Amino acid sequence: xxVIIVGCGRVGTELAxxxxxxxxxxxxxxxxxxxxKRLGDTFNGLTMxxxxxxxxxxxxxxxxxxxxFCAVTDGDNTNLISAQVAKKIFSVPKxxxxxxxxxxxxxxxxxxxxxxxxxxxxxxxxxxxxxxxxFSSYLIETKDLGVIEIEVKNELVGKTIQDINIPGDFxxxxxxxxxxxxxxxxxxxxxxxxxxxxxxxxxxxxEVRDKFHLKEGxxxx
Numbered sequence: 001x002x003v004i005i006v007g008c009g010r011v012g013t014e015l016a017x018x019x020x021x022x023x024x025x026x027x028x029x030x031x032x033x034x035x036x037k038r039l040g041d042t043f044n045g046l047t048m049x050x051x052x053x054x055x056x057x058x059x060x061x062x063x064x065x066x067x068x069f070c071a072v073t074d075g076d077n078t079n080l081i082s083a084q085v086a087k088k089i090f091s092v093p094k095x096x097x098x099x100x101x102x103x104x105x106x107x108x109x110x111x112x113x114x115x116x117x118x119x120x121x122x123x124x125x126x127x128x129x130x131x132x133x134x135f136s137s138y139l140i141e142t143k144d145l146g147v148i149e150i151e152v153k154n155e156l157v158g159k160t161i162q163d164i165n166i167p168g169d170f171x172x173x174x175x176x177x178x179x180x181x182x183x184x185x186x187x188x189x190x191x192x193x194x195x196x197x198x199x200x201x202x203x204x205x206x207e208v209r210d211k212f213h214l215k216e217g218x219x220x221x
Contacts, residue, residue, distance in 0.1 A: 001025070004066050004092075006052030006082050007073030008035040011098065015070065020045045027061045030073075052082035058090065068094040076101055083113055146202050150212050152194040162186040164196075166211065169204035172196050 001024045005012050008030035016039060020026045026045035029052050030036050036047045050057040052071055063069070069086035071079035076099050083097035096114045099105040105117035148170075150156075156164065161184045165171050175182040176195040182188070190196075200208050208214070 001067040003068045006071040012072045013038040053085045072098040150196040152190045170200040172198045
C-alpha cells in the first residue's frame with residue numbers, strides 16, 4: 001500500500017515505522033524538520049516538511065495514487081482539515097483522522113470521516129479495566145459488542161466450542177494455546193489453560209460472567 005501520514009509525533013512515528021517495516025510505501029509530512037528526525041536513519045520512506053492540507057505538497061508526494069491517508073498531528077483542526085482535503089478533493093480510498101475532542105469526533109464521524117479519538121479510546125480502555133479486567137469493548141467499533149478473554153479450567157476442560165457458545169449473546173472466535181492462536185471449529189475440544197477469545201453483547205456481560213463463574217472486575221488466579 002501507499003500511505004501518507006501527516007504528523008510525526010509519537011503516534012505518527014510508530015505508525016510510519018510499522019507500515020514501512022511491513023513493506024508498505026510510506027510518506028510522512030510534518031511542519032517541523034526536527035520532528036521528522038524521530039524516524040531515525042533506518043526509515044526508508046519519504047519525509048516532507050509542510051502542512052497536510054497543502055494541495056501543492058500533497059500533489060508533489062503523489063496523493064492521487066495513495067491508498068490511505070492518516071492525519072495524526074496534535075491539532076484537531078489540522079487533522080480534520082487534512083482529512084477532508086484527502087477525502088473530498090483527492091478521493092483517497094481510506095482516510096483516517098485522529099481527534100482529541102470527543103464532541104468533534106462524533107460530529108465528523110457523522111459526516112463520513114473515519115475518526116479515531118484518543119480521548120474516547122483511552123477512556124473506554126480504563127472503563128473496561130474497571131468493570132471487567134478481561135473485557136475490551138474498544139476493540140470493536142460499536143457500543144453494543146465487546147471482546148472477552150476466558151481461561152479454560154475446571155468444568156470447561158473437555159467441553160467443545162459449541163457446548164459453551166451462547167447463541168445470540170456470546171461466541172468464541174479464537175483460542176490461544178501454547179502452540180499459538182487457533183481459529184476453532186464447533187467441535188474443537190478445550191484443554192486446560194486454553195484462553196478463549198469471544199465476542200459478546202455488552203448487555204450480556206453479566207450472563208457470561210455467571211455462566212463461566214467470573215469474579216466481577218477481577219482476574220481469577
